Amino acid sequence: MEYVDVPPGHPRAESLRIRGKLIKHFKEGVVVAAGLIAHGRGEAFDYLLGERTTEPALKAIEAAAATLLIAKRPVISVNGNTTALALEEVVELWLELNNARIEVNLFHRSFERELAIERLLKEAGVKEVLGVGDAASASIPGVLSERRRVDPRGIFIADAVLIPLEDGDRAEALAKMGKTVIAIDLNPLSRTARSASITIVDNVVRAMPKLVKAVKKLKGSSYEELRRISFEFDNRRNLAEALRLINNRLLELAAKGVALEL
Amino acid sequence: MEYVDVPPGHPRAESLRIRGKLIKHFKEGVVVAAGLIAHGRGEAFDYLLGERTTEPALKAIEAAAATLLIAKRPVISVNGNTTALALEEVVELWLELNNARIEVNLFHRSFERELAIERLLKEAGVKEVLGVGDAASASIPGVLSERRRVDPRGIFIADAVLIPLEDGDRAEALAKMGKTVIAIDLNPLSRTARSASITIVDNVVRAMPKLVKAVKKLKGSSYEELRRISFEFDNRRNLAEALRLINNRLLELAAKGVALEL
Numbered sequence: 001m002e003y004v005d006v007p008p009g010h011p012r013a014e015s016l017r018i019r020g021k022l023i024k025h026f027k028e029g030v031v032v033a034a035g036l037i038a039h040g041r042g043e044a045f046d047y048l049l050g051e052r053t054t055e056p057a058l059k060a061i062e063a064a065a066a067t068l069l070i071a072k073r074p075v076i077s078v079n080g081n082t083t084a085l086a087l088e089e090v091v092e093l094w095l096e097l098n099n100a101r102i103e104v105n106l107f108h109r110s111f112e113r114e115l116a117i118e119r120l121l122k123e124a125g126v127k128e129v130l131g132v133g134d135a136a137s138a139s140i141p142g143v144l145s146e147r148r149r150v151d152p153r154g155i156f157i158a159d160a161v162l163i164p165l166e167d168g169d170r171a172e173a174l175a176k177m178g179k180t181v182i183a184i185d186l187n188p189l190s191r192t193a194r195s196a197s198i199t200i201v202d203n204v205v206r207a208m209p210k211l212v213k214a215v216k217k218l219k220g221s222s223y224e225e226l227r228r229i230s231f232e233f234d235n236r237r238n239l240a241e242a243l244r245l246i247n248n249r250l251l252e253l254a255a256k257g258v259a260l261e262l
Numbered sequence: 263m264e265y266v267d268v269p270p271g272h273p274r275a276e277s278l279r280i281r282g283k284l285i286k287h288f289k290e291g292v293v294v295a296a297g298l299i300a301h302g303r304g305e306a307f308d309y310l311l312g313e314r315t316t317e318p319a320l321k322a323i324e325a326a327a328a329t330l331l332i333a334k335r336p337v338i339s340v341n342g343n344t345t346a347l348a349l350e351e352v353v354e355l356w357l358e359l360n361n362a363r364i365e366v367n368l369f370h371r372s373f374e375r376e377l378a379i380e381r382l383l384k385e386a387g388v389k390e391v392l393g394v395g396d397a398a399s400a401s402i403p404g405v406l407s408e409r410r411r412v413d414p415r416g417i418f419i420a421d422a423v424l425i426p427l428e429d430g431d432r433a434e435a436l437a438k439m440g441k442t443v444i445a446i447d448l449n450p451l452s453r454t455a456r457s458a459s460i461t462i463v464d465n466v467v468r469a470m471p472k473l474v475k476a477v478k479k480l481k482g483s484s485y486e487e488l489r490r491i492s493f494e495f496d497n498r499r500n501l502a503e504a505l506r507l508i509n510n511r512l513l514e515l516a517a518k519g520v521a522l523e524l
Contacts, residue, residue: 023295033285033298040302044449047303187306189515243516247509253451254505 025084032108045186048246056241057202063233064182065214066226071160074100082164089208091124096215103130103154109146130154143173166192188242201242287346294370307448310508318503319464325495326444327476328488333422336362344426351470353386358477365392365416371408392416405435426466428454450504463504
């Protein structure tokens with residue numbers, strides 16, 4: 001048995017509730033074992049961020065919304081963990097962006113997993129899911145993993161790609177292809193975070209609903225205004241800000257609890 | 263399929279090799295899904311520590327060795343992840359400490375898992391494994407999870423308990439029972455780390471062999487000398503030291519890569 005029912009008032013209740021969601025999808029074959037480990041890594045960074053959406057994350061979310069709205073061929077790349085944690089929001093975002101496509105892209109690719117994820121997306125109202133089976137016939141230069149296989153109608157020709165929970169190799173390669181890469185990554189030091197044009201350093205569970213809200217809010221804005229918001233965003237400065245917050249949080253936690261000497 | 267074969271020279275090769283070990287034991291029913299997530303959390307903290315055994319960790323290891331050597335009824339508490347990552351070292355430590363016992367204690371307890379772990383320990387030469395099935399007939403006051411169930415011949419009457427990879431609830435409760443708790447935990451801010459008498463902030467994969475070495479080295483020392491080493495150890499100061507290292511490493515990584523503004 002797995003620990004999914006969380007005692008109310010447990011210090012880590014929300015975090016354990018999300019774990020339960022992930023483990024459920026793991027048992028259904030949507031999430032793989034390595035995805036559970038990757039989630040744990042994220043949990044630790046989220047803990048260091050204070051498990052809240054920070055100011056720099058909100059800035060990145062606004063820039064991401066503007067960038068997706070002005071993109072000609074935006075694609076939302078979906079993997080197992082994203083499906084487990086933010087399916088509804090992925091579909092909402094797709095609905096708000098009239099020209100967006102959703103593509104399945106997996107590191108641990110298997111046709112069964114692709115179909116399981118496609119089924120969940122279709123049940124949620126998505127008409128066509130790209131990148132399933134032979135549809136992923138194009139490849140991203142320089143990527144060796146199964147992540148390289150993409151849909152020629154989707155990620156391959158996209159100008160902007162949203163990659164929640166990504167691996168560094170593909171993030172770098174997509175950036176090299178000249179695409180505007182929007183990442184959601186709790187580790188501000190990861191290769192994904194560093195190589196993306198816009199990195200939202202936040203938990204996908206919190207970031208995705210806020211991204212949908214930001215898209216709704218900015219929809220009325222002029223193209224010039226959206227371009228300004230998108231171009232003025234400075235990812236390096238924003239990542240530095242996120243790191244500074246983690247540092248301060250560590251010092252604060254240390255002062256509260258462990259380490260009066262610090 | 264799972265990503266277990268690691269390309270040589272991969273930036274995270276060692277970390278991925280350990281993951282492979284864990285996933286193998288997961289498939290064999292020794293490790294549970296939540297254990298994979300917990301491992302991921304550890305990975306992130308290990309990454310922040312620089313994936314090395316730090317000075318404060320070495321200090322804690324020496325104090326732990328001395329404490330285990332002077333203990334009258336030392337017990338090594340073993341769970342799924344510990345079995346997957348440090349089985350050989352657990353057995354070596356048990357052999358070096360003539361009076362130690364090994365007890366299985368699981369958060370996600372099932373008789374099948376207890377038996378799987380017992381079998382691996384016995385194959386490695388352990389005569390009797392405590393805490394299996396009905397043998398875990400005593401309970402730790404104040405613990406609600408399955409972790410409360412302990413062996414009256416083992417953890418229940420132990421004066422010193424080594425708890426690698428522990429949950430906060432039981433660590434606190436064992437300390438309340440007046441036992442000397444020795445924890446191995448990569449998160450210097452966790453309740454386990456805070457409530458233990460000695461916290462080794464290190465990866466169990468690196469810490470356990472060093473703990474065995476320290477026990478061998480200190481075996482010849484006088485009781486007075488061992489007591490001095492054990493009593494002079496200051497866990498709060500040591501945890502503060504570990505936290506300071508994490509902070510410095512963050513700043514260093516930031517300076518190297520992301521954040522020239524920092």
